[in-house]
Amino acid sequence: MxxxxxxxxxxxxxxxxxxxxxxxxxxxxxxxxxxxxxxxxxxxxxxxxxxxxxxxxxxxxxxxxxxxxxxxxxxxxxxxxxxxxxxxxxxxxxxxxxxxxxxxxxxxxxxxxxxxxxxxxxxxxxxxxxxxxxxxxxxxxxxxxxxxxxxxxxxLYPNLSAFKIPEDTAILLSGDIGDHGAIIYSTREGIDLQSNLQSDCALLYPMLQPLFENDIKIYALRDATRGGIAGVLNEWANASNIGITIEENKLPIKDEVKGICELLGFEAYNLANEGMCVLSIAKEDSKKALEILHKTQNGKNAQMIGYTHNHHPKSVILQTDYGSKRFLEYPSGELLPRIC
CATH class of the missing domain: 3.30.1330.10 (PurM-like, N-terminal domain)
Structure with missing residues (x-):
């Protein structure tokens, strides 16, 4: 045998x-x-x-x-x-x-x-x-x-599209910006953060399901992976021929991520996430959407960060903490290879 x-x-x-x-x-x-x-x-x-x-x-x-x-x-x-x-x-x-x-x-x-x-x-x-x-x-x-x-x-929730976003919608983030990109870079380069910062990698459907079940009017969703929110928002502005304005003081960014960006000259808007998404939602539903998201594990830090409009089509405008405005461009170059 x-x-x-x-x-x-x-x-x-x-x-x-x-x-x-x-x-x-x-x-x-x-x-x-x-x-x-x-x-x-x-x-x-x-x-x-x-x-x-x-x-x-x-x-x-x-x-x-x-x-x-x-x-x-x-x-x-x-x-x-x-x-x-x-x-x-x-x-x-x-x-x-x-x-x-x-x-x-x-x-x-x-x-x-x-x-x-x-x-x-x-x-x-x-x-x-x-x-x-x-x-x-x-x-x-x-x-x-x-x-x-x-x-x-x-x-189960049809008709979501980056090509069908109208003006005057609310732009929401489901969580903090740049956690995944920041932790991957710091781990790879041996940077000792002395913090509890982790990748936000997570399944997003459980967070979104209650939005679908409560008939929240959603026009588009996008997980902010490579290119971060800067990539997502510019894709949307170009695909739907709209302008998007976001307010810097409403962007949820951890201090550890800000520190890595300041140290290495990055912008948090370009850093990848793997458990956060950007949402385009009817303005009248934005408050209810935030209330629902805040009750979920991955949406507890959700924020409304801006809105869509018909000014400066195909552009994303960042309203800074200092009261000035600038265009938030597509990320360029090889910022963080191998983040996913």
Missing amino acids: MKKKSLQGSNIQLSHGSGGIQSQILITELFYKHLKGSIVGMGEDAGIGEIKNKMAISTDGYTISPLFFPGGDIGKLAVCGSCNDIAMMGAKAKYLTASFMIEEGFLIKDLEKILESFSKYLKESGAKLISGDTKVLPKGALDKIFITTTAFGEV
């Missing part, structure tokens, strides 16, 4: 991606171990699912450095990122696909930590993993590990 083989060694080897017995051992003893109960079509060539109404679909690749950071890791990021993207279209994630590209020599204990986190937030999202793939590449062919996820969800 052949002795059952088990996962051995402390590092990923090329044989773990060969499709042979080592691949099966990696998948069954590591991936299935942590994803048990969250997989559709386990062991088949494809998972079969069903969505009855309109779908939102989003694919994204995650290559963050460092892989582990205060408030999260690449596994959490890969689930939250794609689920959040379809939440911005009014959809709740139902299925997720995932591709893991792993460098030869990657520590198995680190892969297990990532899978534990991936599984935790997949379960929290309520979505099922409907399809997955694992590849092992030779050392030097990629940087440690890349994860690509695709989220599929049923659209």
Whole structure:
């Protein structure tokens, strides 16, 4: 009788991606171990699912450095990122696909930590993993590990669009600016903040669901990832041919984030978030929207920061603390590589 083989060694080897017995051992003893109960079509060539109404679909690749950071890791990021993207279209994630590209020599204990986190937030999202793939590449062919996820969800709040924002709407932020970008940069560069600052990486649908259920009139949503709120607001101004004015003294920014920006010459408006979104909401619903958001875990620091108008179309105007005004431009250059 052949002795059952088990996962051995402390590092990923090329044989773990060969499709042979080592691949099966990696998948069954590591991936299935942590994803048990969250997989559709386990062991088949494809998972079969069903969505009855309109779908939102989003694919994204995650290559963050460092892989582990205060408030999260690449596994959490890969689930939250794609689920959040379809939440911005009014959809709740139902299925997720995932591709893991792993460098030869990657520590198995680190892969297990990532899978534990991936599984935790997949379960929290309520979505099922409907399809997955694992590849092992030779050392030097990629940087440690890349994860690509695709989220599929049923659209429960339709007609959200960056191209349909009218004038005279309220612009809200669901939380503080720049937490993710600031902590990734400081961790990577070894800056000792001596604070409790963490990435804001989180699933956003639970925060948005009560807005959808209370018939708040929402025109557009966007999670402020790469490019921060400056990127989002400029995209909206250009897509809908409107002007947007925001007030600097209403922007929620932690002191630690301000300190990093002052130290390194960054603007917080350009820094990424992974658990905060920008909302365009009918002005008459803005007060109620804030009341609802403030009752949620991720929306407790939500603020109304500005409004849309027909002056200076395709422009974003920042009204400063000193009473002056300036254009808030699109972020340019390579500010923070590998933040997601």
